[in-house]
Amino acid sequence: MNVAGAAPRTGRPIHVHQGDYAVSASDSDMMTSVLGSCVATCLYDPHAGVGGMNHFLLPDAGSDTGRTRLYGVHLMELLINNLLRLGAERSNLKAKLFGGGKVIAGLSDIGARNAAFARQFLSDEDLPCMSESLGGEFGRRIRFWPSTGRVRLMTLTTTSEQIPRTAPTAAPDLSGTSGELELF
Numbered sequence: 001m002n003v004a005g006a007a008p009r010t011g012r013p014i015h016v017h018q019g020d021y022a023v024s025a026s027d028s029d030m031m032t033s034v035l036g037s038c039v040a041t042c043l044y045d046p047h048a049g050v051g052g053m054n055h056f057l058l059p060d061a062g063s064d065t066g067r068t069r070l071y072g073v074h075l076m077e078l079l080i081n082n083l084l085r086l087g088a089e090r091s092n093l094k095a096k097l098f099g100g101g102k103v104i105a106g107l108s109d110i111g112a113r114n115a116a117f118a119r120q121f122l123s124d125e126d127l128p129c130m131s132e133s134l135g136g137e138f139g140r141r142i143r144f145w146p147s148t149g150r151v152r153l154m155t156l157t158t159t160s161e162q163i164p165r166t167a168p169t170a171a172p173d174l175s176g177t178s179g180e181l182e183l184f
Contacts, residue, residue: 013030013031013032013143014029014030014031014032015031015032015033016031016032016033016040016053016054016055017033017055018038018055018056018057019055019056019057019075020054020055020075021052021053021054021055021075021078021079021082022052022053023050023051023052023079023082023083023086023146024050024051024052024086024146024147025048025049025050025086025087025146025147026146026147027049027147027148029145029146029147030143030144030145031052031053031143031144031145031146032141032142032143032144033053033055033141033142034139034140034141034156035055035098035099035100035101035139035140035141035142036099036101036103036104036111036139037099037100037101037102037103037109037110037111037114038055038056038057038099038100038111038114039055039056039072039097039098039099039100039111039114039115039117039118039134040053040054040055040056040097040098040099040142040144041053041054041056041075041076041079041095041096041097041118041122042095042096042097042098042142042144042146042149042151043079043080043083043093043094043095043127044083044088044093044094044146044147044148044149045083045087045088045089045092045093045094046092046094046148046149047089047092048086048087048088048089048092049147049148050083050086050087050088050146050147051083051088051144051145051146051147051148051149052079052082052083052146053079053144053146054072054075054076054078054079055075056071056072056074056075056076056114057071057114058071058072058110058113058114059071059072059073059113059114059116059117059118072114072117072118072121073117073121076121076125080093080125093127094127094128094129094130094149095122095127095128095129095130096129096130096131096132096144096149096151097115097118097119097122097129097131097132097133097134098132098133098134098140098142098151098153099111099114099115099133099134099140100112100114100115100118100134100135101135101136101137101138101139101140102135102136102137103137103138103139105137111134111135112135115134115135118134119132119134130149131151133153136155138155138156138157139155139156139157140153140154140155140156141153141154141156142154
């Protein structure tokens with residue numbers, strides 16, 4: 001995480017994994033994540049030139065409070081608080097939402113629950129959502145430039161041959177892309 005007080009990163013991508021977040025005020029930073037049913041929230045203050053991204057697995061802890069770092073409610077609060085520490089003004093924050101796909105048929109639609117949570121959180125906190133790409137039956141790879149709010153979105157497709165029928169020993173290859181979109 002590139003948080004207030006940490007040595008600044010320059011010129012390298014910042015990978016935001018499940019249960020993680022990052023914030024930055026550097027013009028040269030770019031954050032990236034790959035999403036299936038998870039949701040990433042990109043928050044930025046265009047006036048202060050700071051922004052950040054989180055990547056949550058589930059909307060809330062329910063009865064399991066042992067792994068709070070995986071949950072949306074926890075990661076949203078961490079993201080906002082650390083942006084404010086970097087100089088963002090809460091009234092200037094803008095959001096972009098990504099992910100929430102139903103990428104494996106036959107399983108519960110946790111992606112829809114994640115997307116609903118993210119939308120509701122932004123609404124409850126009066127944070128405007130400038131754009132979103134949520135739902136569908138595909139994954140996404142996003143690149144986010146936190147100082148400007150610019151996002152590049154690539155949709156990822158899988159085929160039945162790529163999804164193992166038994167428990168995988170490694171993550172499936174999701175490198176096939178079917179589209180790319182840049183959001184400013």
